[in-house]
Amino acid sequence: MNLAEQFGNMDIYLFDQLLKGRVTKEMRILDAGCGTGRNLIYFLRNGYTVYAIDRSEDAIRAVWQLGETLAPDWSNEQARVEAVEKMSFASESFDFVMSNAVLHFAEDQAHFLQMIQELWRVLAPGGLLFMRLASSIGIEERIKPLGNERYLLPDGSTRFLVNEAMMRGTTATLNGMLAEPLKTVNVAGQRCMSTWCLKKPGLD
Template structure:
């Protein structure tokens, strides 16, 4: 059974897996993974007939995901996967039914960079489309993080990250013209760091 799950989903983010089990994205035609790495969140989509795209800053990561796509979905052109920053993606407005952005936004340099990335994700999302983002937050560890300015914090696990709080995500959702399709959920890893899942639909 474990082998079957591994073949079907790979090392998928658990909150993306949850949405797939709920059938949330069954009607989505195309999917973008913004900050795709080697494609760990794309295995299911590549094997089930979705039009899959990805961007990443690292050329090796894009080569890896192109190789994966060639094996699992050879009909997809290699240039569906490109080296590009999230804040400046080479795709038209209102393109994708689903945009995934996992463990990327907390690498923002400052508030302006974070804002540019979020607005870029929203720009390429089609009306009615879904954004699923996982990012580090202050939620639940507000008294354990140290502000470094410009939205960046020092965390108890020794890392430095750009962190958001719940109100920031709610404000962006409203300002961008969306609504939550799942409540904001946060995983606290032994008070060392917190990872939050932001699920918004473009109206």
């Protein structure tokens, strides 16, 4: 089996979390805004306990097919058509929650905070919340404000953009801890993507 078959098109910064030992088979994992499951292939193939949600019925059907193909104990109940801001899972259900390239589709700041609070709600004490999202960091002079924290980017896309102050302020409001420093990648001055990893305080 080659690397592409083993890991699929996994986000490189999620792969970094694997290398650091932050995702283990004992954990319950949620992919919130999973798309067609590009970040789930390794976990499904290797016996992790995985759940997923997405607003797209087509995307969830693709994840069902992946689960049925790669995971012997798979149940379609593990992947659901739901919005990130209103999930049906019980509070504190997951040890590792990832939301990759999803939060920058927020309609405004209130919607963004709804999604963040819901991700935090389903995360168990001591768990890790991994987020990759578009930010204004490094392209502040190249973006055009459209209102409600949404911007027109140089690549022609429209996104809700966070900045470092927003991420740090939200971290403090949640009583979370940065699991590692904030990281931002500037893609040829056209867009910037930030990696934001939060640890939820444990029970002790």
